[in-house]
Amino acid sequence: MLRKNETEPSPPPSPGRLGEGVKRAAFHVAALVSLLVAVAALVLMARQRDVSYVCRWESTQFTNDGTLVVTRDWSLGSNDGGLVVHRTAVDYLDWDPGIQIGARSGFEYGSHRPRQQSWSDLLPSVLSPTLNPKRTVWCQFAGFLAAKVETNSHWSRGRYVELIVPLWFVLAVASTLPIVWVRYRRGRSRRARLAQGLCPACGYDLRATPERCPECGAPPQVTTLRQ
């Protein structure tokens, strides 16, 4: 007969005390990080009509007279209900190869008004037509987007990649682990109480009354779990 407690999640297999401890710690940390991501997604969803946030890392190389040679940047942000990743890579071709080259990189953070149009959709109209911008959409459905814009001219080559994941999807995925964590903790505390001869539901000492908890009335299921 299947009793109620047997359907609950069992602890992860234990290859050893240390391994199990590390695994459990990693599980706690992952669940916490996941929870923070879920909360962040929820906050961004609540604010999606008013503001979008962007953090951006940029790295450039340039000649000593200031001519750009290479720019690379990554940005992560929110816009119009989506989590957005942008990657920019532009190589400039019209500089003297013998000249000295310097490099600079930096991180910036900002907030803006949300944009209705996607970045890769907007770029071809913003970039100079002489760069011959061309947009390719890899996939687009239900708020997801993966697209790139490529530019080609005799003085530069650029590649702009855009990925959008809708915030509702981020929230759904990030909530999974915290929910599993809560279920796992609940199962663990019930097992710990049973092992000590306490009521799994309320923690009342059942050693004197093993048939039924006098405090909350729950049947103890001690025998089924100890077998």
Ligand SMILES: [Zn+2]
């Ligand atoms: Zn009880």
